[in-house]
Amino acid sequence: MLQVLSIALSALLAHTAHAASTQTSTAFDQSGVIVEVHSFFKAAAQDRDPAAASADGVAGRALVTASGVYAFLETPENQQLLAKTKPGSVVHIKGKLLEKGALLHIDALKKTSQISLDLDLAGLRNAPGRSIALKGTNKCQCGLDVADLPHSCSLGHLHHLEADDGKTYHYLQFAQGKDTFLGHDTHFKDVEVKGRIFPGQFLLIDKIKVN
Incomplete structure:
Protein backbone atom coordinates (compact mmCIF):
# COMPACT_ATOMS: atom_id res chain seq x y z
CA MET A 1 0.00 0.00 0.00
CA LEU A 2 2.80 2.41 0.92
CA GLN A 3 4.58 1.61 -2.33
CA VAL A 4 1.43 2.38 -4.32
CA LEU A 5 1.02 5.70 -2.50
CA SER A 6 4.68 6.56 -3.14
CA ILE A 7 4.32 5.87 -6.87
CA ALA A 8 1.13 7.92 -7.03
CA LEU A 9 2.77 10.82 -5.20
CA SER A 10 5.78 10.74 -7.53
CA ALA A 11 3.49 10.81 -10.56
CA LEU A 12 1.56 13.75 -9.10
CA LEU A 13 4.76 15.66 -8.36
CA ALA A 14 6.04 15.06 -11.88
CA HIS A 15 2.78 16.19 -13.47
CA THR A 16 2.64 19.32 -11.31
CA ALA A 17 6.26 20.31 -11.92
CA HIS A 18 6.22 19.85 -15.68
CA ALA A 19 2.78 21.42 -16.11
CA ALA A 20 3.88 24.48 -14.12
CA SER A 21 7.15 25.01 -16.00
CA LEU A 124 37.16 25.53 -19.56
CA ARG A 125 39.14 22.64 -18.12
CA ASN A 126 41.24 25.00 -16.01
CA ALA A 127 38.28 27.01 -14.72
CA PRO A 128 38.87 27.59 -10.98
CA GLY A 129 35.18 27.51 -10.11
CA ARG A 130 33.23 30.36 -8.56
CA SER A 131 32.28 30.36 -4.87
CA ILE A 132 28.54 30.25 -4.42
CA ALA A 133 25.86 29.84 -1.75
CA LEU A 134 22.54 28.41 -2.90
CA LYS A 135 19.18 27.51 -1.46
CA GLY A 136 16.78 25.15 -3.17
CA THR A 137 15.25 21.69 -3.26
CA ASN A 138 17.00 18.42 -4.07
CA LYS A 139 14.86 16.76 -6.74
CA CYS A 140 14.94 13.75 -9.00
CA GLN A 141 13.03 13.72 -12.28
CA CYS A 142 9.85 12.67 -10.47
CA GLY A 143 9.44 16.38 -9.70
CA LEU A 144 12.35 18.25 -11.25
CA ASP A 145 11.17 20.96 -13.63
CA VAL A 146 12.65 19.98 -16.99
CA ALA A 147 9.85 21.59 -19.00
CA ASP A 148 9.21 19.72 -22.26
CA LEU A 149 12.34 17.54 -22.18
CA PRO A 150 11.68 13.79 -22.09
CA HIS A 151 12.19 12.69 -18.49
CA SER A 152 12.28 9.47 -16.52
CA CYS A 153 13.59 8.04 -13.25
CA SER A 154 13.92 4.56 -14.77
CA LEU A 155 17.73 4.82 -14.42
CA GLY A 156 17.32 5.64 -10.74
CA HIS A 157 16.19 8.57 -8.64
CA LEU A 158 19.13 10.80 -9.56
CA HIS A 159 19.02 14.29 -8.12
CA HIS A 160 19.73 17.86 -9.15
CA LEU A 161 19.47 21.07 -7.19
CA GLU A 162 16.46 23.11 -8.26
CA ALA A 163 17.63 26.40 -6.79
CA ASP A 164 15.74 29.47 -5.67
CA ASP A 165 17.60 31.52 -8.31
CA GLY A 166 15.57 29.73 -10.99
CA LYS A 167 18.43 27.57 -12.24
CA THR A 168 19.13 23.85 -12.06
CA TYR A 169 22.53 22.61 -10.89
CA HIS A 170 24.25 19.24 -11.30
CA TYR A 171 26.30 17.66 -8.54
CA LEU A 172 29.92 16.72 -9.02
CA GLN A 173 30.02 13.38 -7.25
CA PHE A 174 32.87 13.90 -4.83
CA ALA A 175 32.22 13.13 -1.14
CA GLN A 176 28.88 14.74 -0.14
CA GLY A 177 28.06 15.35 -3.78
CA LYS A 178 27.61 11.62 -4.39
CA ASP A 179 25.15 11.16 -1.52
CA THR A 180 23.24 14.28 -2.51
CA PHE A 181 23.07 13.12 -6.13
CA LEU A 182 21.57 9.83 -4.93
CA GLY A 183 19.16 11.64 -2.60
CA HIS A 184 20.42 10.11 0.63
CA ASP A 185 18.54 11.94 3.40
CA THR A 186 17.87 14.81 0.97
CA HIS A 187 15.19 13.46 -1.39
CA PHE A 188 12.79 16.36 -2.12
CA LYS A 189 14.12 18.25 0.88
CA ASP A 190 15.06 21.91 1.04
CA VAL A 191 18.80 22.36 1.28
CA GLU A 192 21.40 25.10 1.62
CA VAL A 193 24.62 24.50 -0.27
CA LYS A 194 27.98 26.22 -0.18
CA GLY A 195 30.58 25.32 -2.75
CA ARG A 196 31.87 26.19 -6.18
CA ILE A 197 30.09 26.35 -9.51
CA PHE A 198 31.83 25.24 -12.71
CA PRO A 199 30.86 25.73 -16.37
CA GLY A 200 27.70 23.86 -17.29
CA GLN A 201 26.24 24.55 -13.82
CA PHE A 202 28.18 21.68 -12.28
CA LEU A 203 28.25 22.13 -8.52
CA LEU A 204 31.05 21.08 -6.18
CA ILE A 205 29.69 20.85 -2.64
CA ASP A 206 31.84 22.05 0.24
CA LYS A 207 29.04 22.14 2.80
CA ILE A 208 25.35 21.22 2.76
CA LYS A 209 22.58 21.83 5.29
CA VAL A 210 19.25 20.00 5.12
CA ASN A 211 16.29 22.05 6.33
Whole structure:
Protein backbone atom coordinates (compact mmCIF):
# COMPACT_ATOMS: atom_id res chain seq x y z
CA MET A 1 0.00 0.00 0.00
CA LEU A 2 2.80 2.41 0.92
CA GLN A 3 4.58 1.61 -2.33
CA VAL A 4 1.43 2.38 -4.32
CA LEU A 5 1.02 5.70 -2.50
CA SER A 6 4.68 6.56 -3.14
CA ILE A 7 4.32 5.87 -6.87
CA ALA A 8 1.13 7.92 -7.03
CA LEU A 9 2.77 10.82 -5.20
CA SER A 10 5.78 10.74 -7.53
CA ALA A 11 3.49 10.81 -10.56
CA LEU A 12 1.56 13.75 -9.10
CA LEU A 13 4.76 15.66 -8.36
CA ALA A 14 6.04 15.06 -11.88
CA HIS A 15 2.78 16.19 -13.47
CA THR A 16 2.64 19.32 -11.31
CA ALA A 17 6.26 20.31 -11.92
CA HIS A 18 6.22 19.85 -15.68
CA ALA A 19 2.78 21.42 -16.11
CA ALA A 20 3.88 24.48 -14.12
CA SER A 21 7.15 25.01 -16.00
CA THR A 22 7.74 28.56 -17.13
CA GLN A 23 10.37 27.69 -19.72
CA THR A 24 10.44 25.48 -22.78
CA SER A 25 13.44 23.97 -24.49
CA THR A 26 15.19 25.38 -27.54
CA ALA A 27 16.63 23.55 -30.52
CA PHE A 28 20.26 22.48 -30.13
CA ASP A 29 22.62 21.78 -33.04
CA GLN A 30 26.34 21.92 -32.20
CA SER A 31 29.61 20.04 -32.45
CA GLY A 32 31.87 19.50 -29.47
CA VAL A 33 33.78 17.06 -27.31
CA ILE A 34 32.31 14.51 -24.90
CA VAL A 35 34.10 14.69 -21.53
CA GLU A 36 33.99 12.93 -18.17
CA VAL A 37 33.24 15.83 -15.85
CA HIS A 38 34.89 14.44 -12.71
CA SER A 39 38.28 14.39 -14.37
CA PHE A 40 37.67 17.29 -16.77
CA PHE A 41 37.54 20.12 -14.21
CA LYS A 42 41.04 20.09 -12.74
CA ALA A 43 40.22 22.39 -9.81
CA ALA A 44 37.31 20.19 -8.74
CA ALA A 45 39.27 16.94 -8.88
CA GLN A 46 42.38 18.33 -7.20
CA ASP A 47 43.17 16.73 -3.82
CA ARG A 48 39.99 14.63 -3.97
CA ASP A 49 39.52 10.92 -4.32
CA PRO A 50 38.43 9.99 -7.86
CA ALA A 51 34.67 9.91 -8.23
CA ALA A 52 33.26 6.52 -9.19
CA ALA A 53 31.62 6.44 -12.60
CA SER A 54 27.87 6.91 -12.40
CA ALA A 55 26.02 3.65 -12.88
CA ASP A 56 23.63 5.35 -15.29
CA GLY A 57 26.53 6.24 -17.62
CA VAL A 58 25.07 9.68 -18.29
CA ALA A 59 25.46 11.92 -15.23
CA GLY A 60 29.24 11.90 -15.43
CA ARG A 61 29.30 13.02 -19.05
CA ALA A 62 29.09 16.49 -20.54
CA LEU A 63 29.39 18.11 -23.95
CA VAL A 64 31.94 20.91 -24.34
CA THR A 65 31.39 23.25 -27.29
CA ALA A 66 32.49 26.71 -28.37
CA SER A 67 29.42 28.12 -26.60
CA GLY A 68 29.85 26.35 -23.27
CA VAL A 69 29.46 23.14 -21.28
CA TYR A 70 26.23 21.14 -21.26
CA ALA A 71 24.98 18.35 -18.99
CA PHE A 72 22.89 15.40 -20.13
CA LEU A 73 19.59 14.49 -18.48
CA GLU A 74 19.73 10.95 -17.08
CA THR A 75 17.25 9.25 -19.40
CA PRO A 76 17.28 5.91 -21.24
CA GLU A 77 17.32 7.79 -24.56
CA ASN A 78 20.48 9.71 -23.66
CA GLN A 79 22.04 6.62 -22.10
CA GLN A 80 21.57 4.60 -25.28
CA LEU A 81 23.13 7.26 -27.51
CA LEU A 82 26.07 7.89 -25.16
CA ALA A 83 26.81 4.23 -24.41
CA LYS A 84 29.29 3.75 -27.25
CA THR A 85 30.73 7.26 -27.13
CA LYS A 86 33.98 7.47 -25.18
CA PRO A 87 35.18 10.63 -23.42
CA GLY A 88 37.34 12.60 -25.82
CA SER A 89 35.12 11.81 -28.80
CA VAL A 90 34.32 14.68 -31.16
CA VAL A 91 30.60 14.58 -31.93
CA HIS A 92 27.79 16.50 -33.54
CA ILE A 93 24.59 16.57 -31.48
CA LYS A 94 21.10 17.64 -32.41
CA GLY A 95 18.44 17.80 -29.74
CA LYS A 96 16.79 20.03 -27.17
CA LEU A 97 18.38 22.38 -24.65
CA LEU A 98 16.84 23.59 -21.40
CA GLU A 99 18.84 26.75 -20.84
CA LYS A 100 18.12 27.22 -17.13
CA GLY A 101 19.87 23.92 -16.45
CA ALA A 102 22.27 23.77 -19.42
CA LEU A 103 20.56 20.39 -19.84
CA LEU A 104 20.52 18.45 -23.09
CA HIS A 105 18.23 15.83 -24.55
CA ILE A 106 19.82 14.10 -27.54
CA ASP A 107 17.78 13.43 -30.65
CA ALA A 108 20.76 12.51 -32.83
CA LEU A 109 24.48 11.99 -32.17
CA LYS A 110 27.16 11.27 -34.73
CA LYS A 111 30.93 11.28 -34.55
CA THR A 112 32.68 13.91 -36.61
CA SER A 113 36.16 15.24 -37.29
CA GLN A 114 35.12 18.88 -37.45
CA ILE A 115 35.05 21.24 -34.51
CA SER A 116 34.91 25.00 -34.03
CA LEU A 117 38.26 26.75 -33.75
CA ASP A 118 36.65 28.92 -31.06
CA LEU A 119 36.42 25.99 -28.65
CA ASP A 120 38.58 26.85 -25.62
CA LEU A 121 38.89 23.37 -24.16
CA ALA A 122 41.91 24.21 -22.00
CA GLY A 123 40.30 27.36 -20.62
CA LEU A 124 37.16 25.53 -19.56
CA ARG A 125 39.14 22.64 -18.12
CA ASN A 126 41.24 25.00 -16.01
CA ALA A 127 38.28 27.01 -14.72
CA PRO A 128 38.87 27.59 -10.98
CA GLY A 129 35.18 27.51 -10.11
CA ARG A 130 33.23 30.36 -8.56
CA SER A 131 32.28 30.36 -4.87
CA ILE A 132 28.54 30.25 -4.42
CA ALA A 133 25.86 29.84 -1.75
CA LEU A 134 22.54 28.41 -2.90
CA LYS A 135 19.18 27.51 -1.46
CA GLY A 136 16.78 25.15 -3.17
CA THR A 137 15.25 21.69 -3.26
CA ASN A 138 17.00 18.42 -4.07
CA LYS A 139 14.86 16.76 -6.74
CA CYS A 140 14.94 13.75 -9.00
CA GLN A 141 13.03 13.72 -12.28
CA CYS A 142 9.85 12.67 -10.47
CA GLY A 143 9.44 16.38 -9.70
CA LEU A 144 12.35 18.25 -11.25
CA ASP A 145 11.17 20.96 -13.63
CA VAL A 146 12.65 19.98 -16.99
CA ALA A 147 9.85 21.59 -19.00
CA ASP A 148 9.21 19.72 -22.26
CA LEU A 149 12.34 17.54 -22.18
CA PRO A 150 11.68 13.79 -22.09
CA HIS A 151 12.19 12.69 -18.49
CA SER A 152 12.28 9.47 -16.52
CA CYS A 153 13.59 8.04 -13.25
CA SER A 154 13.92 4.56 -14.77
CA LEU A 155 17.73 4.82 -14.42
CA GLY A 156 17.32 5.64 -10.74
CA HIS A 157 16.19 8.57 -8.64
CA LEU A 158 19.13 10.80 -9.56
CA HIS A 159 19.02 14.29 -8.12
CA HIS A 160 19.73 17.86 -9.15
CA LEU A 161 19.47 21.07 -7.19
CA GLU A 162 16.46 23.11 -8.26
CA ALA A 163 17.63 26.40 -6.79
CA ASP A 164 15.74 29.47 -5.67
CA ASP A 165 17.60 31.52 -8.31
CA GLY A 166 15.57 29.73 -10.99
CA LYS A 167 18.43 27.57 -12.24
CA THR A 168 19.13 23.85 -12.06
CA TYR A 169 22.53 22.61 -10.89
CA HIS A 170 24.25 19.24 -11.30
CA TYR A 171 26.30 17.66 -8.54
CA LEU A 172 29.92 16.72 -9.02
CA GLN A 173 30.02 13.38 -7.25
CA PHE A 174 32.87 13.90 -4.83
CA ALA A 175 32.22 13.13 -1.14
CA GLN A 176 28.88 14.74 -0.14
CA GLY A 177 28.06 15.35 -3.78
CA LYS A 178 27.61 11.62 -4.39
CA ASP A 179 25.15 11.16 -1.52
CA THR A 180 23.24 14.28 -2.51
CA PHE A 181 23.07 13.12 -6.13
CA LEU A 182 21.57 9.83 -4.93
CA GLY A 183 19.16 11.64 -2.60
CA HIS A 184 20.42 10.11 0.63
CA ASP A 185 18.54 11.94 3.40
CA THR A 186 17.87 14.81 0.97
CA HIS A 187 15.19 13.46 -1.39
CA PHE A 188 12.79 16.36 -2.12
CA LYS A 189 14.12 18.25 0.88
CA ASP A 190 15.06 21.91 1.04
CA VAL A 191 18.80 22.36 1.28
CA GLU A 192 21.40 25.10 1.62
CA VAL A 193 24.62 24.50 -0.27
CA LYS A 194 27.98 26.22 -0.18
CA GLY A 195 30.58 25.32 -2.75
CA ARG A 196 31.87 26.19 -6.18
CA ILE A 197 30.09 26.35 -9.51
CA PHE A 198 31.83 25.24 -12.71
CA PRO A 199 30.86 25.73 -16.37
CA GLY A 200 27.70 23.86 -17.29
CA GLN A 201 26.24 24.55 -13.82
CA PHE A 202 28.18 21.68 -12.28
CA LEU A 203 28.25 22.13 -8.52
CA LEU A 204 31.05 21.08 -6.18
CA ILE A 205 29.69 20.85 -2.64
CA ASP A 206 31.84 22.05 0.24
CA LYS A 207 29.04 22.14 2.80
CA ILE A 208 25.35 21.22 2.76
CA LYS A 209 22.58 21.83 5.29
CA VAL A 210 19.25 20.00 5.12
CA ASN A 211 16.29 22.05 6.33
